[in-house]
Amino acid sequence: MTEETTTKEVTPEEYATAFKGKESEALKQALDIRKFEIELYWKRATYFWTFIGATMAGFLAVQSSSAQNKQDLAVILSCLGMVFSFAWVCVNRGSKFWQENWEKHVDVLEDKVTGPLYKIVMSRNTMRKFSEKAVHLVTGPSSISVSKINQIISLYVFCLWLCLLGYSLPEFSLESSVNWFYVVLLSLSVASCILFLWLGRSYGGGYFHTAKLRKSRVKNG
Template sequence: MTNSSTTETLSPDRHKQLFKGKEQEALAQALDIRKFEIDLYWKRATYFWAFIAATFAGFIAIQSSSSVNKTDMSVILSCLGVVFSFAWFCVNRGSKYWQENWEKHVDVLEDEVTGPLYKVVLSRNPHGAKADKVRNLLTGPSPLSVSKINQSIN
C-alpha cells in the first residue's frame, strides 16, 4: 500500500477487516513509519532552506558587487530561487500526504490497541481565568500545523 502506483482507498470497515488480529503490529508499524515521515519532512525542509538561503546570499552578493554581468546573474539566481521554492513546495505537499496517510492508519488502528490516544486532545486550563486566556493567546500553545506554516512560507 505504500507504493504510490498501487495505492488503495479503504473504508474504515475494510481497513479493520484487512488488519483483524494484527492491530498491535500494524499500529506499531504505522506509528514508526509516521515518525520516519516526519523526520524525513524536516530533513528535506532543512535541505531546501539551505539551498534557498545560499541562493539568496548569492543574490545579495551579486547586488552589492560592481560586476558587469550583475543583472544577468541576478536573474539567474532569482530563477534558481523560484525553482528551489517550487520544488520545496511540491516536496512538502508529498511529505504531508504520506504523513497524513500514516496518521489515518493510526486513527483506525489505535482504538483496538491503546484507545483513542491520538484522537483525544487535552487542553491545559480550558476554563481558566480571563487573564490566563489573554496570556495564553500570546504565549500559550495553539493547534497550528507546523508543516502547513512551513508550506505557506515556501
C-alpha cells in the same frame, strides 16, 4: 513469474478484515513510519533552506557588486531560487500527504489496541479572567499546525523569488530586441515547475512485478 496489482477502493469492512488479528503490529509499524516521515520532513526542510539561503546570499552579493554581467547573474539566481522554492512547496505537500496517510492508519487501528489515545486531544481549561487570557495569548499553547506554517513559509519564499525575478529582468518593450538567453532560462525554469506537478506525483496505479531466481552451486572437483 508475473503478478498484476490493481488499485481499488477499500471499504471499512475490507480494511478491518485485512488487519484482523494484526492490529497491534500494524499500529506499531504505522507509528514508526509516521515518526520516520516527520524526521524526513525536517531534513528536507533543512536541505532546501541551505540551497535557498545560499542562492539568496549570492543574489544579494550580486546586487551589491559592480560586475558587468550583474543583471544576467541576478536573473540566473532568481530563476534558481524560484525553482528551488517551488520544489520546496511541492515537497512539503508531498511530505504532509504521506504523514497524514500514516496518521489515518493510526486513527483507525488504535481503538482495538490502545483505545482512542491519538484521537483524544487534551487542552487547558478555558480562561475566564482577562489577566489569564492575556498571559495565555502570550505564553500559552495554540492548536497551530507546524507543518502548515512551514508550507506557508515555502509559498512566501516562492512568491518572493518571483518578485525578485521581475525586479531583475529588464523593462519590457516591444521595440527592444528579444534576449533569447532570458527566454530559454525562464522557459526551463517554468518547465521544471510544471514537471514537478505533472511527473512528480506519486504513482497510484497497478504494478507488474518481475522476479528472477539466481541459482548457485559448488562445482565438482
